[in-house]
Amino acid sequence: MFKLTNEEKYEVIQIVLQSSNIIMSKAESAEDIKTIEQKGFANYVTKIDYDVQNYIEKHILNIFPDHQFLGEEDADHKFDQANPCWILDPVDGTKNLILDMHHSSTSLAFWNGNDLNFAIIYNPFLDELYEANRNEGSYLIRNIKQQTIRTKEYYNLQKTKLIINNISDLSHAIVAFGSSPYDRGIEINHKVMFQVLYDIFAQTEDIRRFGSAALDLAYIAANRHHIFFESKLRPWDFAAGILIVEESGGIVTNFHNQPVNIFKTSSILSANPTLHKLVLPLIEKIR
Known part of the structure; x- marks a missing residue:
């Protein structure tokens, strides 16, 4: 069972934030947003999806060369559950991206060989990052790009702890x-x-x-x-x-x-x- 350090988690967050520059810059490009492949009925992938996945996969495996990587846009989805694995959706909400709705996200989870241990979901249009660590809680980090300019330490990020509601009706x-x-x-x-x-x-x-x-x-x-x-x-x-x-x-x-x-x-x-x-x-x- 592989345990991530706080330094490694911060590196992963930085990779996802940097990959979002592809979304934000290329979303302005008619060529990239219109380079659309239809994988099935109502199931689309753009050049942006591929570019974001390639960026994240390359940089994650540079840090963790022995880990597996399961990405939506991979042709092969084989893996061994007994070993660490990163699970990525580079652009969740591709149709929203195509329609310029500003409601899409990058979703990345880490399976440590035993259970889900670390997860982030990032909406680049709102600059909001949701993060969770097993047995350490869930958090919303607003304005995270600005925060990472000011601090280089994982523990210095300003976070809002997420606690589920108690609605009973x-x-x-x-x-x-x-x-x-x-x-x-x-x-x-x-x-x-x-x-x-x-x-x-x-x-x-x-x-x-x-x-x-x-x-x-x-x-x-x-x-x-x-x-x-x-x-x-x-x-x-x-x-x-x-x-x-x-x-x-x-x-x-x-x-x-x-x-x-x-x-x-x-x-x-x-x-x-x-x-x-x-x-x-x-x-x-x-x-």
Whole structure:
């Protein structure tokens, strides 16, 4: 089991921040944003996705040459769970990026050979970084690029500790969901999904659809909404978010109320413990 030092965590954060310059500079370039490959229905990748992944992978493996790297844009997704592995979504919310919505993120998680141990989700448009360390809590670091100019020490970063809400009534809950558009007509009955969505809407305060599962999970920890669910997500979509939610006191399971295998495609349901228990029966139709 590999344990990261604080110096190594700071180096990784700096790599992710530096990679965001690719997003911010090339988002201004019509050529790069329009260099789009369609991997499947409603599933897009731009040159920016590839460039960010290549940058992060290269610099992470320079520091940790013996570690594995699992990136969304890799052609081969083979790995050994007994050994350390970095799990990356270079741009979660690619369609949002294409549409210039400024709601996309880079999501990076570290599997130490035994469990998720370190995670960061960074929204470069808001300069907000969500961070979690196993058994050390979850934090939101605002204006992190400016902070890293002023300090070179991990412990000197100004952070806001994230503690999950204690809402116990569905009628007070804001729900975020993902529609799993990539799997339309294949494995998911979307007609049933939207019937379930209506049932949930009828019992809660309101519904949101943001288009970045990583940020959806981070927002659970930050109490920007209170329940999140999606029928089918991939490891790079949820690995970092799971640790961030759990370290804030929240719960993340699949629709069967089982722990999520972070190396396999899975459904995701996340909330505080009380809301999770209350909303779980409403999800039964789409299990």
